[in-house]
Amino acid sequence: xxxxxxxxxxxxxxxxxxxxxxxxxxxxxxxxxxxxxxxxxxxxxxxxxxxxxxxxxxxxxxxxxxxxxxxxxxxxxxxxxxxxxxxxxxxxxxxxxxxxxxxxxxxxxxxxxxxxxxxxxxxxxxxxxxxxxxxxxxxxxxxxxxxxxxxxxxxxxxxxxxxxxxxxxxxxxxxxxxxxxxxxxxxxxxxxxxxxxxxxxxxxxxxxxxxxxxxxxxxxxxxxxxxxxxxxxxxxxxxxxxxxxxxxxxxxxxxxxxxxxxxxxxxxxxxxxxxxxxxxxxxxxxxxxxxxxxxxxxxxxxxxxxxxxxxxxxxxxxxxxxxxxxxxxx
Amino acid sequence: xxxxxxxxxxxxxxxxxxxxxxxxxxxxxxxxxxxxxxxxxxxxxxxxxxxxxxxxxxxxxxxxxxxxxxxxxxxxxxxxxxxxxxx
Numbered sequence: 001x002x003x004x005x006x007x008x009x010x011x012x013x014x015x016x017x018x019x020x021x022x023x024x025x026x027x028x029x030x031x032x033x034x035x036x037x038x039x040x041x042x043x044x045x046x047x048x049x050x051x052x053x054x055x056x057x058x059x060x061x062x063x064x065x066x067x068x069x070x071x072x073x074x075x076x077x078x079x080x081x082x083x084x085x086x087x088x089x090x091x092x093x094x095x096x097x098x099x100x101x102x103x104x105x106x107x108x109x110x111x112x113x114x115x116x117x118x119x120x121x122x123x124x125x126x127x128x129x130x131x132x133x134x135x136x137x138x139x140x141x142x143x144x145x146x147x148x149x150x151x152x153x154x155x156x157x158x159x160x161x162x163x164x165x166x167x168x169x170x171x172x173x174x175x176x177x178x179x180x181x182x183x184x185x186x187x188x189x190x191x192x193x194x195x196x197x198x199x200x201x202x203x204x205x206x207x208x209x210x211x212x213x214x215x216x217x218x219x220x221x222x223x224x225x226x227x228x229x230x231x232x233x234x235x236x237x238x239x240x241x242x243x244x245x246x247x248x249x250x251x252x253x254x255x256x257x258x259x260x261x262x263x264x265x266x267x268x269x270x271x272x273x274x275x276x277x278x279x280x281x282x283x284x285x286x287x288x289x290x291x292x293x294x295x296x297x298x299x300x301x302x303x304x305x306x307x308x309x310x311x312x313x314x315x316x317x318x319x320x321x322x323x324x325x326x327x328x329x330x
Numbered sequence: 331x332x333x334x335x336x337x338x339x340x341x342x343x344x345x346x347x348x349x350x351x352x353x354x355x356x357x358x359x360x361x362x363x364x365x366x367x368x369x370x371x372x373x374x375x376x377x378x379x380x381x382x383x384x385x386x387x388x389x390x391x392x393x394x395x396x397x398x399x400x401x402x403x404x405x406x407x408x409x410x411x412x413x414x415x416x417x
Contacts, residue, residue, distance in 0.1 A: 132358070134358065138354050138357060138358060138389075147354065150353075150354050151354055151355065151358055154351070154352040154353060154354055154355045155355065157352050158351055158352060158355060
């Protein structure tokens with residue numbers, strides 16, 4: 001097994017877009033994920049709203065950042081060598097970890113909620129990961145809604161702790177650091193310090209806490225918003241803290257507003273983003289944009305909302321909401 | 331962990347040894363094993379994590395399987411679970 005490396009980019013001139021290693025595509029201040037303005041979906045709101053398109057990252061989501069920092073942290077602390085990775089994930093962290101693990105000469109075992117779409121599960125197996133589909137209520141006594149997390153912890157503790165290195169994204173401060181050191185600074189620079197609102201979904205809470213903390217350190221008046229689904233939701237990657245445990249890394253001192261969004265609002269807004277903006281986003285992006293509509297913004301405010309992943313991973317979910325829409329009628 | 335087939339009082343029984351595994355791993359593996367059985371067939375599950383005494387009966391109830399017996403001695407728990415009707 002080879003250690004995680006920090007490959008050298010062949011050139012810093014992005015006009016050539018030639019890289020020595022796929023990891024060079026990971027985002028950072030010098031190579032940020034793009035901000036794209038919403039021109040139609042929020043047209044009735046006097047706002048300057050941008051989506052940060054994290055699905056342009058090499059492994060397809062905002063979790064590319066998290067996974068890279070989690071791996072680097074294990075390497076830094078000497079915990080990686082000779083071990084496989086284990087992580088509970090709704091898919092995106094696992095996909096990025098599986099890719100990075102392969103490059104480091106190891107592999108990932110992931111415990112994944114059984115409601116996660118097949119597209120993600122198959123992607124993970126394609127990347128060489130072992131996928132343990134896990135019902136949320138696997139541990140009805142001790143962990144009524146966090147079965148995947150409990151199972152990952154049990155795997156990490158099995159075999160005397162010798163086989164697996166847990167990345168533990170829900171409690172690992174490297175998750176926060178990923179966004180404090182990349183996502184936040186990118187947004188600050190891309191908006192030239194003009195961002196007034198930062199909006200991200202609650203999941204592990206690494207994004208909202210890490211990027212939010214950085215932005216508030218630059219300007220304490222920036223408003224940080226966490227977006228939460230309803231209990232029993234079908235928004236993979238998001239967590240309702242009315243049914244799931246709050247992650248250890250959640251720092252509510254960073255967050256100014258929490259907004260609860262229904263599945264219907266999230267999926268309808270997702271559909272609007274696809275059709276009105278031609279942005280093929282995942283449902284959590286619909287949730288954060290739906291939340292923007294409810295904020296007490298001032299005219300002209302610059303809003304940055306995280307588009308965590310692409311909707312291509314959720315086409316089987318979209319099939320359910322589309323019904324017969326788009327099929328020829330007799 | 332090992333599995334083996336036996337005939338227990340003329341009922342097809344599979345044994346799943348989960349000694350040393352922490353909950354919820356035994357519950358997860360038991361559910362996987364039960365999913366591969368036919369209704370009426372049985373699983374004999376051996377665990378060492380005391381948490382299984384709560385989690386395994388709860389799992390059986392959720393799955394609508396029948397917990398035939400539980401024996402807890404000398405740090406080992408042995409459960410016999412009969413698979414219920416297909417959902």
